[in-house]
Amino acid sequence: MNVRPASDAERVALRDRRLVHRLRRGDTRALQQVYHRYRDDLLAVAMSLLNDRYAAEDCVHDVFVHFAAEPADLRATKNLRGYLLRCVANRAKNQFKRQQLQPVSLGDEQGCAGDGDCPTHRLMASEESTRVFEALAQLPTEQCEVITLHIHGQLTFREIADQLDLSINTIQSRYRYGIEKLRALL
Amino acid sequence: MKSSDEIERIVRRARLEADQTTDQRVLDDASDAMKRACTDSRRVTRLDIWRTIMKNKQTRFAAAAVLAIVILLPLSYGATKLIRRFVAISELPPIEPGFSGLGALSPDGKHFAVVTENNELVVMDTATGEQRKIATGCAGTVVWSADGSEIAVQKRDEGQERPRVAAISSTTGQTRTLSPRPGGIADWSPDGKYLLGVRSRANVPSFRVVVFNVETDERIIVANETAVWPYPTFSPDSRWVSYVARQDGRSVLHVQEIGGSGHVSYTDFPGDISQPLWSPDGGHIIFKGMQRGIDLEFEDLWALRIEGDRFVGTPFPVLPDVQQMEFCNWSRNGQLAYRTGFRLGGIFTLPVDPQTGKAAGAPRKLVRRPGLESFCWSPDGRQIAVRGLDGLSFISADSGEKTRSVSLPQIKGNTGYSGRGMSWSPDGRWIALGGWEGGTRPGLFLTTPDGSEVRLLVALEGNFAVNCDPTWSSDSKTIAYGYQNDIYVVNVGGGEPERVTPPSENQRSKSSNRPVYMPNGKSVAYLAGFEEHFGERLLATTTDGQETRQILSLEGKDFGINVFDLSPDGRYVVFTPGDAEIWCAPTDGGEPFKIADISNVGRNAWAWMPKWSPKGDAIIFNVTCEQYRYWVMDNVLPVR
Numbered sequence: 001m002n003v004r005p006a007s008d009a010e011r012v013a014l015r016d017r018r019l020v021h022r023l024r025r026g027d028t029r030a031l032q033q034v035y036h037r038y039r040d041d042l043l044a045v046a047m048s049l050l051n052d053r054y055a056a057e058d059c060v061h062d063v064f065v066h067f068a069a070e071p072a073d074l075r076a077t078k079n080l081r082g083y084l085l086r087c088v089a090n091r092a093k094n095q096f097k098r099q100q101l102q103p104v105s106l107g108d109e110q111g112c113a114g115d116g117d118c119p120t121h122r123l124m125a126s127e128e129s130t131r132v133f134e135a136l137a138q139l140p141t142e143q144c145e146v147i148t149l150h151i152h153g154q155l156t157f158r159e160i161a162d163q164l165d166l167s168i169n170t171i172q173s174r175y176r177y178g179i180e181k182l183r184a185l186l
Numbered sequence: 187m188k189s190s191d192e193i194e195r196i197v198r199r200a201r202l203e204a205d206q207t208t209d210q211r212v213l214d215d216a217s218d219a220m221k222r223a224c225t226d227s228r229r230v231t232r233l234d235i236w237r238t239i240m241k242n243k244q245t246r247f248a249a250a251a252v253l254a255i256v257i258l259l260p261l262s263y264g265a266t267k268l269i270r271r272f273v274a275i276s277e278l279p280p281i282e283p284g285f286s287g288l289g290a291l292s293p294d295g296k297h298f299a300v301v302t303e304n305n306e307l308v309v310m311d312t313a314t315g316e317q318r319k320i321a322t323g324c325a326g327t328v329v330w331s332a333d334g335s336e337i338a339v340q341k342r343d344e345g346q347e348r349p350r351v352a353a354i355s356s357t358t359g360q361t362r363t364l365s366p367r368p369g370g371i372a373d374w375s376p377d378g379k380y381l382l383g384v385r386s387r388a389n390v391p392s393f394r395v396v397v398f399n400v401e402t403d404e405r406i407i408v409a410n411e412t413a414v415w416p417y418p419t420f421s422p423d424s425r426w427v428s429y430v431a432r433q434d435g436r437s438v439l440h441v442q443e444i445g446g447s448g449h450v451s452y453t454d455f456p457g458d459i460s461q462p463l464w465s466p467d468g469g470h471i472i473f474k475g476m477q478r479g480i481d482l483e484f485e486d487l488w489a490l491r492i493e494g495d496r497f498v499g500t501p502f503p504v505l506p507d508v509q510q511m512e513f514c515n516w517s518r519n520g521q522l523a524y525r526t527g528f529r530l531g532g533i534f535t536l537p538v539d540p541q542t543g544k545a546a547g548a549p550r551k552l553v554r555r556p557g558l559e560s561f562c563w564s565p566d567g568r569q570i571a572v573r574g575l576d577g578l579s580f581i582s583a584d585s586g587e588k589t590r591s592v593s594l595p596q597i598k599g600n601t602g603y604s605g606r607g608m609s610w611s612p613d614g615r616w617i618a619l620g621g622w623e624g625g626t627r628p629g630l631f632l633t634t635p636d637g638s639e640v641r642l643l644v645a646l647e648g649n650f651a652v653n654c655d656p657t658w659s660s661d662s663k664t665i666a667y668g669y670q671n672d673i674y675v676v677n678v679g680g681g682e683p684e685r686v687t688p689p690s691e692n693q694r695s696k697s698s699n700r701p702v703y704m705p706n707g708k709s710v711a712y713l714a715g716f717e718e719h720f721g722e723r724l725l726a727t728t729t730d731g732q733e734t735r736q737i738l739s740l741e742g743k744d745f746g747i748n749v750f751d752l753s754p755d756g757r758y759v760v761f762t763p764g765d766a767e768i769w770c771a772p773t774d775g776g777e778p779f780k781i782a783d784i785s786n787v788g789r790n791a792w793a794w795m796p797k798w799s800p801k802g803d804a805i806i807f808n809v810t811c812e813q814y815r816y817w818v819m820d821n822v823l824p825v826r
Contacts, residue, residue: 028217035213043202053202061212069219132200151197182193 016080023068031068038081041152042088048148049092051137059095063087085153086163089145135185143178146171242313243276247820250274273505278523278816279315281308287326288525291818292334293518297356298816299328299337303790307339309356312818320359325349326370330356331378332518338364338374338381351381351398365398372417377424380444384416392626395429397444408442417461422468422518430459430473439473441492448495455488455501463516469493470823472516474508475501485509489823504823514816521818529556530788530811533570533586536768538781540802543758543770545781551809553586558794558808560608560619564635567800571617573608577637578617583799583806592637597621597629605652607700610635612800613662616678618643620652628652630667632678644676644683655700660707664729668699673712675729686710686727688734698725700749705756711737713747721746724759737773745769749795754802762794768807787811 022030039060046056063084136144149155149163157175161168239249278298289300291312298310307321307328323342330337337356342349351365364374365381373382381398395409395418408427409416414437416429421441426448428441437459439452457477464471475488487505491498514523532554537547552570560573564580569589572579577594581587598621605620605628616632623629623642628651630644646654646669654667659675666675666686676683687698701712704726711726724738724747738759740746750761752773759771766785771778784791791811798805 023220026220026223028220031216031220032213035209035216039209039212040201044200047202048200056202057208061208061215064212064216065219068216069223129200129202132197136197136200147197151194179190179193182197183190186193186196 012081013079020080031064034080034084035064038084041081041154042084044152045085045088045148046092047133048136048144048152049089049141050095051133055095056092059088059092063091079159081153082155082159082163085149085155089149089153093141093145132186135182138185139178139181143174143181146174147178147182150175243274246276247274273822274820275817278312278818279310280815281310281317287328288512288514289523289816290328290330290337290515291517291521291523292330292356293332294334295517295519295521295818297334298523299330299356300816301325301328301339307337307341307354309337320356321352321354321361323349324354327372329371329374329515330517331374332376338371340368340370364400365403367398367403373419375420375424375444376422379424380420382418382420382427384418395427397427406445408444409440414458415460419463421464422466428462428464428471430462439471439490441471441495443495450492450495450497452490452497452501457484461513463513463522465489465823466516466518466520472504472513472522472822473501474511474513483509487511516822520822521820522822523816523818525814525816527812527814528788530554530813531556531791531809533561533572533581534784534793534807534809535583536782536805536807538770538798538803538805540753540755543753543760543772543781544779546803549768549782549784549807551586551787552583552806553581553588556810556812558606558810560606560795561797561806561808562608562610562617563797563799563806564610565612565614565800567804570806571608571610571635573605573619578633578635580635583804592633592635594621594633594637594640596640597623597631597633598625605654607653607655607657609656609658609665611658611662611678612660615662618656618658618665618667620646620654620656622652630654630656630665630676643678644674657701657703657710659703659729660705666701666703666710666729668701668712671697671699673698673701673710673727675710684729684731686729686731687712687714688727688731702750702752704752705754709733711750711752711759713750721748721763724750738771738778740778743778751796751798751805753798754800760796760798760805762792762796762807764792764794766791766793768793768796768805781805784809788813 019030019034042060043056046059047053050056050059067084067087136148146160149160150157157168157171161171239245281300281302287301289298291298296312298312300308301324302308305322305324306319307324308317308319310317321341323344324339326340328337328339331353335356336353338351338353340349341352341361348368350363351367351371352361353364354361369383369385371381371383379400381400383396383398385394385396392411392413393416394407395412395416397406397408408418409429409431412429412431414430414432416431418427418429420427426441426443428439431438431440436453437455437457439455439459439462441450443449455475457475460474462471462473470489470491472487472489474485476483476485485508486503487508488501489504490501510526511524514525516522533552534549535552536545536549538544539546561570563570568583569580570583572581576598577592579591580589582589608617608619610617615634617635618630618632621629621631628646628648629642630646631640632643633640643665651669654669656665656667658665663679664675664677666673673686674683675686698712698714701710703710709726709728711724713721714723714725715721722740723736725734726737727734745763747761748764750759752759757773759773761769763769766783767780768782769778770781784793787809788811791809793807793809796805796807
């Protein structure tokens, strides 16, 4: 009998299913594994959308706490990575909208975004990363979201389309336009 | 400028590095949240599991099957049979607005089609409850094609006077004509070649079963006079038609070959048969069987095996107590669709001030009862006589308690409809009502309140002639009644009826009906109108037909008159517009005013047939309120 070796995607899916199972049983070590496995991607997505290291950190923090508090939500989760990325992206977008509605003064925390010398900062970004995030921040949110989910989140266009309930053509268009703009900005 | 690939690489390299403090904060908070959640979730885990199981039909059935296996497997003898006997019932999501028809389940059981009260054909996904409106102007029974791609229904197109039978695509709503003939359909043969219809004939309170060839429009009369509603259906192989008839006092189940001589009937059921349906494999016919007991009726679901052109064995009971179940169809996937209804209506009483015509209290349900059977006050205002299919019942006007009943076999109709309107003579000697003499000939009858004497006063023609709304003059000597869009009066002591309403050039479009004798006994009030203006005006014409005057006009109002009555002194009209409201209006031209609203009885509640008490201090009226729920049943037939 020929046994087809599992693909990388299948292995990840299997590993995630085990993690989800452990999470639902309240295993905090599983929670740590999930966090360390996906933290960087989640932070990158949040940062891309918010261009604010503190806001990005808070966003990931909130998503993780919510994620840990409602293990029942995980039953329908087939793709843990995609699920977390979608949560972070949604929360970041909502946060971004709220920020846009609020008047911003120079003294606000927003002014510290990207400032590596800020004494209270807990995140360190390289100069290039800062520049990239600033460029991403200049894109329309929809384009930024697709680019960051695809590049940082490593989601396929099909997965993004499914998660955002949009056609794959729309997703590809947004990605293409976004990359074109980044070419001009970087 | 950099290439797209280079841009992607740059973006990919862009990272933030979280420090340990950040990690610790996130993980501490998340761990705390998880512990709290787990503590809470243990409390609801059992309920959660139960909810998950009950979430959809498949898991429910699976859980039931598992339970059955766990319980029954140890019982080695007959375990398999018992498991197979498990009947699964699930409710379909509700359809808004309410339904006007029975509806039908698609052959695969995934969709349910029904005509709503707005005459829209709606298709519902039985799993999600999602509804799609696919056609308008529809009415009556809906039937799915064998492949589930089309739905046959009676449809009236905009601007068209006559409806047609149309096949409507269940996905696109595209329509094609199956038959240009008007009239409802009962079934569509699985091979798509034939339609089944039930037709009535003038002056014959009976029914025909007719098969229409869709291609040639040729008609085949399968049964001529069934005497009862025949509930015809096609067999799954399209060769046979089953129907019910009443012959020699017995209820008979017939199976007739289409265009052939094959025929078989079952005559031995000790009761009344209705709603026969073929099983998807054509091996059984199930039907509702009603059997009379002493002070009790048993209505159960029965099944009779059929092989080719012969019945095998005797009917066996399948489900008990199916009185409230109306069967829609038995789809090819084996699911039996049916509906049950809460009938929340009844006879209500409303106290009123005789001087002002205004309500003196809230409406009160006197007695709960379904349907729209007629009723009237006794002359002393202490009793209410209520019409039933078998005769009359008398209830207390105060408590609603039944005091006695009277059987009237002489005028019992066999079509399940007793006629509209009844009236008790002011001298208390007679009650006038419509009915069928010998069960077949329509007429206006008089009966003594104890049922000891019943006589035909006027012979009428036409099935709907029994809706004659008789009304007594104050001296108890004459009766006015509605008949063929005119008002007539007839002397109780003898003589020919005389028409009261003046002739019209356009007699067909004229409508004068629902008469009420004016208190002076010299003229009759009635609802008058032409075509769409029906329900706008009340006129009163002297019994010699010489003088007509208007006593109420609702022209320009957004409501009309459906049924009305006069106060004993003739100063007020009480009327129902055909919804949940009851209105009153002075007959001297004053503005109408609302006196009651029975919306709180339930959704779609509507009031009708108000009757002012002889003393003028109360109004009784009927309320209809039916709320339906639709169900599907799997594994209908028990293993034998």
